[in-house]
């Protein structure tokens with residue numbers, strides 16, 4: 174039987190993830206304004222509803238059979254041209270279809286800066302205008318809508334964009350958009366064909382791409398939703414779903430792209446294995462018609478991989494105290510190197526996967542990947558079956574990421590639950606509910622990360638709440654034993670990476 178605490182949690186977290194009011198406020202309002210009998214029936218109804226929604230969360234996995242293991246390299250295609258890769262990411266047709274450009278052309282061309290600001294895009298790199306196979310111009314988002322961000326006032330390509338929030342439910346806007354576009358262009362078959370694939374899939378996907386916290390990104394759910402209505406063999410649209418998705422909108426932080434050159438597997442859990450061109454192209458499947466179109470685009474991703482591998486992290490822009498750095502480096506070599514690698518030439522990065530029970534950070538994201546039906550779909554699909562091969566291998570753990578440019582990539586951990594490096598290294602100092610200012614210049618140069626305020630209530634959509642399932646800030650206590658002086662010396666060293 175679910176307790177009323179569970180009802181409250183379900184109300185807040187699952188039934189309406191965007192709803193940030195404290196449920197207890199409602200409890201008191203109800204009890205003052207309603208008769209006891211009505212209140213009783215409401216509570217019974219909510220309890221039943223909460224119980225039926227319980228399977229929204231996947232079973233939480235744990236493991237004691239291994240602590241850490243290294244992920245072996247897979248032979249990659251490294252003959253691409255970085256400049257062509259960058260050009261293709263900004264202008265290429267890897268997204269297949271999109272919104273008819275004619276619809277937005279005037280607004281975009283009249284004042285691009287204003288359009289970017291209004292659409293809350295990071296920069297003009299966040300969207301691409303390209304020609305479809307029908308010869309129509311369409312517009313769609315690019316990798317840079319998620320993989321670029323402002324830091325200290327500057328645009329950094331490859332830095333995760335955690336300044337967005339995806340807490341708006343897009344179900345109704347997506348239906349209105351689809352209805353409108355199909356009506357406007359009902360006699361223009363070429364334009365409709367250039368939009369159709371994107372329109373159908375976006376409508377299915379819309380319900381999955383809002384999150385219940387700011388900062389985090391629903392890309393894992395987007396991937397699940399993108400494949401849900403596709404035949405695994407030829408990637409063609411199917412009117413019935415190929416698998417079920419859980420109700421809970423789990424989300425993650427966005428990793429820095431410059432780590433790719435060191436990685437043997439992709440994603441926080443290391444679930445993405447095999448050929449990187451296939452894995453990276455998968456991020457743009459939303460508007461692609463079939464596996465023939467996918468093949469054309471994926472072949473260009475040899476250049477995309479080359480460009481991403483050429484990325485360097487931004488240099489720390491402030492003064493660094495070199496005497497502290499050498500003290501910090503010794504601490505690093507004793508306490509951290511085993512998992513995060515070394516940074517003096519020749520650099521060595523162990524690609525270490527750390528078991529959930531060992532690292533102790535929130536287990537839900539890894540549990541979700543273990544449970545997700547996309548894994549079975551992917552491993553029998555065009556991605557896995559045709560050459561070059563890529564596949565999904567979920568594990569009960571998180572990869573210890575490279576720490577290059579770590580000063581710039583706040584917030585921290587796979588779920589972005591910790592705003593500064595200092596708090597990564599001092600688990601007691603981590604805020605339970607916090608909010609950062611939106612200006613990218615409000616950076617904390619001492620603690621390395623986002624300046625933030627602790628909050629008690631979560632009436633504000635910009636407050637990150639670590640009590641929601643999947644967003645806990647626990648674990649990784651490898652810096653807890655350090656004295657304050659040692660911690661600051663270690664941070665000084667981390668600034669140099």
Ligand code: HEC
Nearest residue numbers: 315316319390392426427428432433439440441453456457
């Ligand atoms: C909607 C936002 C979004 C878009 C668009 C997007 N990504 Fe990502 N990307 C993410 C998130 C979130 C993750 C982390 C997911 C995880 O690790 O589970 C990620 C992970 C990655 C990784 C793995 C990095 C690592 O350290 O393991 C690479 C590489 C990558 N994306 C490249 C791309 C490319 C190339 C494109 C465009 C074709 C793209 N992404 C489009 C959000 C996005």
Ligand code: HEC
Nearest residue numbers: 508509512527532534571572573574585586587597651652
């Ligand atoms: C047993 C392995 C292990 C040790 C030892 C370890 N870490 Fe980690 N570290 C991890 C893992 C795994 C993660 C990812 C956790 C997650 O995302 O949930 C991580 C995450 C981090 C992050 C956040 C990275 C990001 O981009 O979000 C930082 C910073 C970090 N570690 C620094 C350190 C420092 C400094 C030390 C030494 C005091 C250290 N770690 C010791 C395994 C380890």
